[in-house]
Amino acid sequence: MKSYLGIDIGAGSIKASLVDTGGNILKQTSRNTGVETTEKEFLDSLVNIVSELEDSSLVAVGIGSPGPIDTENGILIESANLPLLKDVALVAHLKKNFKLPVYYNNDANLAALGEFRFGLGKGSGNLMILTLGTGLGGGWVYQGKLFNGYRGSGMEAGHVTYLPGGSLCGCGQRGCTEAYFSASGFLNRYRETSGAQLSGAEEFFEKVRTADRIATTLLNEGIDALSQLCRTLIHTVNPEKIVFTGGLVKSWDLYGDVLKEKIHGLVFPIFRTYTQILPGGNVAGALGAAALCMENHE
Ligand SMILES: [Zn+2]
Numbered sequence: 001m002k003s004y005l006g007i008d009i010g011a012g013s014i015k016a017s018l019v020d021t022g023g024n025i026l027k028q029t030s031r032n033t034g035v036e037t038t039e040k041e042f043l044d045s046l047v048n049i050v051s052e053l054e055d056s057s058l059v060a061v062g063i064g065s066p067g068p069i070d071t072e073n074g075i076l077i078e079s080a081n082l083p084l085l086k087d088v089a090l091v092a093h094l095k096k097n098f099k100l101p102v103y104y105n106n107d108a109n110l111a112a113l114g115e116f117r118f119g120l121g122k123g124s125g126n127l128m129i130l131t132l133g134t135g136l137g138g139g140w141v142y143q144g145k146l147f148n149g150y151r152g153s154g155m156e157a158g159h160v161t162y163l164p165g166g167s168l169c170g171c172g173q174r175g176c177t178e179a180y181f182s183a184s185g186f187l188n189r190y191r192e193t194s195g196a197q198l199s200g201a202e203e204f205f206e207k208v209r210t211a212d213r214i215a216t217t218l219l220n221e222g223i224d225a226l227s228q229l230c231r232t233l234i235h236t237v238n239p240e241k242i243v244f245t246g247g248l249v250k251s252w253d254l255y256g257d258v259l260k261e262k263i264h265g266l267v268f269p270i271f272r273t274y275t276q277i278l279p280g281g282n283v284a285g286a287l288g289a290a291a292l293c294m295e296n297h298e
Contacts (some may be wrong), residue, residue, distance in 0.1 A: 001020060004019055004021075005017070005049075005061045006285075006286040007286060009063065009066075009079075010081075014030060015028070016049045016053060017284070017287060017290060018058065019290045027053050029053060035082070037082055037084060043093050047093070050098055054098070061094060061100055061103070062104075062105075062289040063102065063289055067107075069106055069152070075091075080134075101293075105146070107137065107285060108131045109292075110288035110292055111131050111137075111245045111283070111285070112127065112141050112288075113139070114283035114287050115243050115288075116144075117294065118283050119280050120280040121243050121280070125142075126143070126239045126240045127140070127240065127243065128237065128241065129244075129280075130226075130244050131244075131245050132182065132246040133182065133246035135158055135170060136158030136226075138155040138157025140154070140155045140237065146292075159171055160176070162176065162180055163175040163180075163225075167189055177225045180222045180225035181222035182248075183248060186215075187204065190207075190218060193218070201247060204218075205254055209254065222255075223258055227266055230259075230263045230277070240275070241275075242277050244277075260277045
């Protein structure tokens with residue numbers, strides 16, 4: 001029997017699962033992280049996790065984290081939620097401590113692989129994933145393979161322009177789709193419009209539920225932006241499915257139907273007949289990271 005170790009570096013914790021080739025979880029563990037986490041503590045946590053979960057069946061380790069990352073050299077360049085980390089060579093560190101192959105990619109790409117192996121995109125020949133969370137990420141699995149781009153930074157779909165010169169995005173540019181449909185985008189725009197700082201995306205969607213005028217307007221504009229992005233993707237890569245993942249999918253009932261309707265109104269009639277637009281996101285990040293090992297070991 002072979003097993004794979006998937007490690008998901010998230011906002012407040014590192015979660016890890018040892019899984020078999022069918023994606024069944026054999027063992028799990030986690031470590032807490034936060035704004036105070038130093039590079040040494042971070043690397044020690046990763047080593048401890050592998051030591052805790054490894055057994056004789058383990059053939060590879062897969063790691064996912066938010067970007068920007070350098071997949072070619074296995075480096076976490078920086079992370080908004082772990083501000084003390086800069087240019088951390090985590091793959092080299094693990095390879096030095098364990099005689100195992102280590103694979104590393106960004107969390108949106110791993111969400112795509114996770115949905116392709118274990119979720120709504122299972123077996124799809126052309127699967128597009130959009131992650132709706134703090135930011136807006138993209139991942140594309142085409143004919144069973146993850147699309148990485150030239151050096152691992154492909155499918156940064158959140159930074160496709162919606163409105164030239166529009167709202168400021170976290171990337172420093174203006175008018176990106178992410179500035180209109182993401183937790184950070186909604187909160188920034190709500191603050192700019194009303195002066196009020198909301199606690200998070202849940203409070204934003206709660207305001208939509210109670211018919212707050214500003215929140216409703218911002219969500220509608222967000223739906224416009226997201227539907228334009230889907231239009232671009234549908235016409236460029238002709239996906240079989242677009243699956244949405246990430247924390248904002250919890251509020252799908254507030255925008256999913258309108259989003260689908262708008263996308264249908266923007267694409268060639270033929271695409272309306274078969275392109276599936278689906279809320280997913282039930283595949284854990286650690287499973288997506290394990291799927292990265294599977295992609296490299298079959
Ligand atoms: Zn941007």
